[in-house]
Amino acid sequence: KAGVTQTPRYLIKTRGQQVTLSCSPISGHRSVSWYQQTPGQGLQFLFEYFSETQRNKGNFPGRFSGRQFSNSRSEMNVSTLELGDSALYLCASSQRTSGAIMSHEQYFGPGTRLTVT
Amino acid sequence: AQTVTQSQPEMSVQEAETVTLSCTYDTSESDYYLFWYKQPPSRQMILVIRQEAYKQQNATENRFSVNFQKAAKSFSLKISDSQLGDAAMYFCAYSFYNQGGKLIFGQGTELSVKP
Numbered sequence: 001k002a003g004v005t006q007t008p009r010y011l012i013k014t015r016g017q018q019v020t021l022s023c024s025p026i027s028g029h030r031s032v033s034w035y036q037q038t039p040g041q042g043l044q045f046l047f048e049y050f051s052e053t054q055r056n057k058g059n060f061p062g063r064f065s066g067r068q069f070s071n072s073r074s075e076m077n078v079s080t081l082e083l084g085d086s087a088l089y090l091c092a093s094s095q096r097t098s099g100a101i102m103s104h105e106q107y108f109g110p111g112t113r114l115t116v117t
Numbered sequence: 118a119q120t121v122t123q124s125q126p127e128m129s130v131q132e133a134e135t136v137t138l139s140c141t142y143d144t145s146e147s148d149y150y151l152f153w154y155k156q157p158p159s160r161q162m163i164l165v166i167r168q169e170a171y172k173q174q175n176a177t178e179n180r181f182s183v184n185f186q187k188a189a190k191s192f193s194l195k196i197s198d199s200q201l202g203d204a205a206m207y208f209c210a211y212s213f214y215n216q217g218g219k220l221i222f223g224q225g226t227e228l229s230v231k232p
Contacts, residue, residue, distance in 0.1 A: 033218045042225065043208065048218030056219045088160060094218065104150040104217040108162035 004109035012115045018079040021112045025093030032074040037088040086116045121223035129229045130199045138194045140209030148214035153194045157205040204230045
């Protein structure tokens with residue numbers, strides 16, 4: 001099976017702009033989670049989507065949003081970019097049945113490196 | 118607070134030797150899963166090993182094994198016969214049974230392997 005893919009891999013944006021990142025999960029995986037990784041804050045959970053619904057949300061401002069499509073692909077959007085949004089954004093997928101996670105094992109994509117100038 | 122603490126920011130091991138990475142966590146939940154992930158310089162996160170909190174038996178995956186002490190909330194990773202390819206950042210993490218899509222990570226331990 002193909003792994004989790006993320007596009008684009010690298011992105012440079014200007015403060016105040018908005019950005020959309022894309023994630024395609026492993027075939028058959030219906031849950032997609034997003035994480036932000038920075039040197040200062042480490043790895044922080046952003047949100048999780050399952051069946052096109054947000055199931056969990058981390059402590060991030062409303063500028064960070066996401067969605068999931070019927071084919072389980074997910075997008076993450078950050079509006080009004082700030083310098084502090086520069087980070088590696090990781091997407092992970094896992095198998096999940098309705099109401100529960102099957103294995104809790106998350107498989108990560110290669111990440112999108114976002115630089116805000 | 119739900120936290121994961123990795124007290125060793127950096128560790129070093131000689132090739133073919135054994136090294137143990139420490140992890141402690143704090144949670145009041147009783148049902149959860151614990152993981153070790155590896156992140157090499159490529160930044161690709163790779164699942165190394167997982168442990169269900171309800172299982173007393175320590176998980177093992179080839180050269181990787183864990184020492185899970187539930188009462189002490191400790192979850193250390195032992196790497197035997199270390200190889201150059203083991204050099205990476207290692208993250209300890211857990212997820213709750215009813216929030217499986219949310220991993221809570223420690224700050225990581227950077228492991229270097231000396232030839």
